[in-house]
Amino acid sequence: METRRWQHPPVCSAPILSEVLSVCICNPYMRRCKMAIALLVACFVLYTCLGHIPSSLGVILRTTDKIVWANEFEPIELTCLIESISTNNPRIEWKKIKNGVPSYVYFQNKIAGDLEHRAQLREPANILIFNTTRSDTAEYRCEVAAIDDQRDFDEILISLAVRVKPVVPRCSVPEAVTVGTSTELRCLENEGFPAPQYRWFHNDEELPQDPKTNLKFVNSSYSINPDTGGLKFRRVRKEDAGEYYCQAKNDAGYAQCSPQMMEIYDVDILGIFLKAFGALIVFACLVAAICHSFRRGCFHKKGHNENNYNWPAQSSGVDYGDADEGHFRHKSSFII
Ligand SMILES: *[C@@H]1O[C@H](CO)[C@@H](O)[C@H](O)[C@H]1NC(C)=O
Ligand SMILES: *[C@@H]1O[C@H](CO)[C@@H](O)[C@H](O)[C@H]1NC(C)=O
16 A cells, blocks of 8 residues: 655745745845745645645644555555644654554554564654554554644544455355255355455356356356355256356455366156155055955954854853763763
8 A cells, every 4th residue: 555645845844935035034125035925825825725734733643544454464554644743753652452452562662562573663653564464453543742832642543454365265065966956055264354255156157146147047046145155056957067166255365165066967757756656566565464454353353253152152062072071971980
């Protein structure tokens, strides 16, 4: 980032103006005096137009950017411009405020704390960070105390946000999908700042966010959510098969996962028919078996009853037989 420092035009500086005007005091009708007065007017107009009338009333600070974005591992300069000051050696301090906690980064004419060995102070009171890191994201306050000025203190707050390049995202692509079913491919990256946007590629060709905008994908049923990284198919087609990869991108850069194959299988009608037929046969056998056993069970029960009905007759016959036999034996023994 380039920093612009506003400087007094040298001819308008107080020593030069007072010198040229002193000529007028000695000799008000000289040509040089007219030129001096013209210069004075020109300087006044210049300052008025730019809104930079220097005031010796006190210290006034200004910055070119109150919100600064930097890329990680790149240099950045936070500007603290001294608009007006009369004190020769003002006291300059910089503080870093992270999560509401202030700490010194420039104190007693030295870089301190987090930025030690990583930054330097540059005229007039700018701070240059050589190699920003994500931990430098914070608010920075430039404070200038000028004891000889009427208004002897001013401060300016600058917020620095360090962009972080995304790392390789985690991608999940199903290996095999059946035609006509729905599926979702996912992509996630957590390091990048600000949060990255996601794009998907099919056989090295970027999928337009809306398939309707490209003749090649007009029949595809996918939708992409660039914020979450999801690539959803409502109904996959044979043509959706191929290699997929995803790219996570923010202002600091991009990263992508390696391509993964997604295969699409036809619906196997014969297989489904055979499976259904097989299931039907198993079901029929089951039903037949249940019916058969139920019927057998009924007969068995019936037969049992019949037996029961027969039983007394049979048993009584046997009993009687036995009894008769015993009886006979008894009788016969009795007789004998
Ligand atoms: C900045 O810092 C990182 C790590 O702290 C380092 O890898 C990189 O080389 C540095 N870059 C420069 C330009 O010094
Ligand atoms: C899209 O579908 C229409 C109608 O079914 C067909 O005519 C056209 O060729 C298809 N386009 C592509 C690119 O497959």
